[in-house]
Amino acid sequence: MILVSGCLCGINCKYDGNNNLNEKILELLRQGKAIPVCPEQLGGQATPREAHEIVNGDGAMVLDGKCRVLGRDVSDDVTGEFIKGAEETLNIARELKIDTAILKARSPSCGRGIIYDGTFSGGKKTGNGVTAELLIRNNIKIYTEDELDKFFEENNI
Structure with a gap:
């Protein structure tokens, strides 16, 4: 079993109410x-x-x-919610004995290697999102949708 960002499966869970559907990831979901x-x-x-x-x-x-994790209005501090979401995601991975995840690139939750830079300008910086970091600290291998070829090759899928 592979953990995947819901937005990549077509679930409308992005901040703006939309999704980031990726057909290859949706097919992994369809295949169970x-x-x-x-x-x-x-x-x-x-x-x-x-x-x-x-x-x-x-x-x-x-x-x-x-x-901290903030909105454009710095009083919009959701650090606690981001940490709780990361912990709940880790709990799911542990319960299902999952050791691999495909997460949404650049996201403040799910990004691995590169995330948005905190200025809300579209700029990017080196680093991991909160969930990606917690999963990595717990020995879960993270890929992003930008690395699907590598994922399929390394996992013989």
């Missing part, structure tokens, strides 16, 4: 090889919701208490 999750919804956030980014850091720093 994947389970969709949305860490932001698991953390208690509604859909649609305001956009949020990690400000002055990355997911590692959020988990270590060194920076």
Whole structure:
């Protein structure tokens, strides 16, 4: 079983109420090889919701208490919800003995390697989203939808 970002399966769970459907990932779900999750919804956030980014850091720093996840209005602090969603996602992975995930690239929850830079300008920076970081810390291999060829090759799917 593979953990996948729900938005990649066509679930309308993105902040704007839409999805990021990827047909190859949807096919994994149809074949019973994947389970969709949305860490932001698991953390208690509604859909649609305001956009949020990690400000002055990355997911590692959020988990270590060194920076926050905020909306454009800095009083819109959803750090707790992002951490809770990451923890709930990890709980699902543990219960199902999942060791691999395909997550949404650049997301403040799910991004791996590169995330939005916290300025809401579309700029990017090096780092992981909160959920991706927690999963990595717990030895779960993370791919993004930008790495599907690598995923299929490495996992013989």
